[in-house]
Amino acid sequence: QSVLTQPPSASGTPGQRVTISCSGSSSNIGSNAVNWFQQLPGTAPKLLIYTNNQRPSGVPDRFSGSKSGTAASLAISGLQSDDEADYYCAAWDNGLNGWVFGGGTKLTVL
Amino acid sequence: QVQLVESGGGVVQPGRSLGLSCAASGFTFSSYGMHWVRQAPGKGLEWVATIRNDGSHKYHGDSVKDRFTISRDNSKNTLYLQMNSLRVEDTAIYYCTRGLPMAGDHWGQGTLVTVSS
Numbered sequence: 001q002s003v004l005t006q007p008p009s010a011s012g013t014p015g016q017r018v019t020i021s022c023s024g025s026s027s028n029i030g031s032n033a034v035n036w037f038q039q040l041p042g043t044a045p046k047l048l049i050y051t052n053n054q055r056p057s058g059v060p061d062r063f064s065g066s067k068s069g070t071a072a073s074l075a076i077s078g079l080q081s082d083d084e085a086d087y088y089c090a091a092w093d094n095g096l097n098g099w100v101f102g103g104g105t106k107l108t109v110l
Numbered sequence: 111q112v113q114l115v116e117s118g119g120g121v122v123q124p125g126r127s128l129g130l131s132c133a134a135s136g137f138t139f140s141s142y143g144m145h146w147v148r149q150a151p152g153k154g155l156e157w158v159a160t161i162r163n164d165g166s167h168k169y170h171g172d173s174v175k176d177r178f179t180i181s182r183d184n185s186k187n188t189l190y191l192q193m194n195s196l197r198v199e200d201t202a203i204y205y206c207t208r209g210l211p212m213a214g215d216h217w218g219q220g221t222l223v224t225v226s227s
Contacts, residue, residue: 035214044219044220046217051211088155090213099147103154104154
């Protein structure tokens with residue numbers, strides 16, 4: 001069981017907007033920055049969002065992140081077929097003194 | 111460009127040891143904390159260990175504490191993970207990844223560790 005809680009699956013049609021939630025606690029999301037990763041099948045994770053809502057260079061502005069209290073969310077607008085992937089949230093946990101991940105959300109583009 | 115290349119994976123029997131390396135290039139290795147993250151087959155990401163840029167502080171996940179040790183050699187731009195008393199449940203792809211300020215901005219391709227008798 002993961003420390004951060006994500007829905008196991010999400011779906012949308014091309015062009016739609018989807019959001020993926022990530023719930024934590026005061027020792028992780030409530031105290032530290034949240035990062036989001038995208039993992040395509042058979043590949044290493046890729047950083048999508050860092051420090052809650054910042055995009056690394058090269059990540060389209062269709063991807064956005066937000067955080068409020070002990071919860072965070074990733075929004076993907078203008079959904080495309082190649083957005084189909086697993087998405088993970090992560091944050092440092094002050095109690096565990098370690099990086100904690102969500103269990104991952106498998107996004108399906110219908 | 112930033113590159114992280116893991117090596118050292120393979121098949122090992124339960125109870126045995128294995129050492130992983132992560133060769134870094136394209137950035138000032140000594141300025142960054144580093145992490146090991148693993149992914150069991152068909153499962154999600156699991157943090158394994160973290161080391162500060164100068165090696166002064168090390169953190170290990172509960173599932174590997176007292177069995178795995180993270181270390182680094184800044185003169186060789188290399189990160190290490192020494193894995194002892196391996197268990198079947200340690201079977202996973204092991205990735206190294208860069209730390210702050212954009213934690214996880216670069217990942218290696220991963221190295222597969224299979225623990226099996």
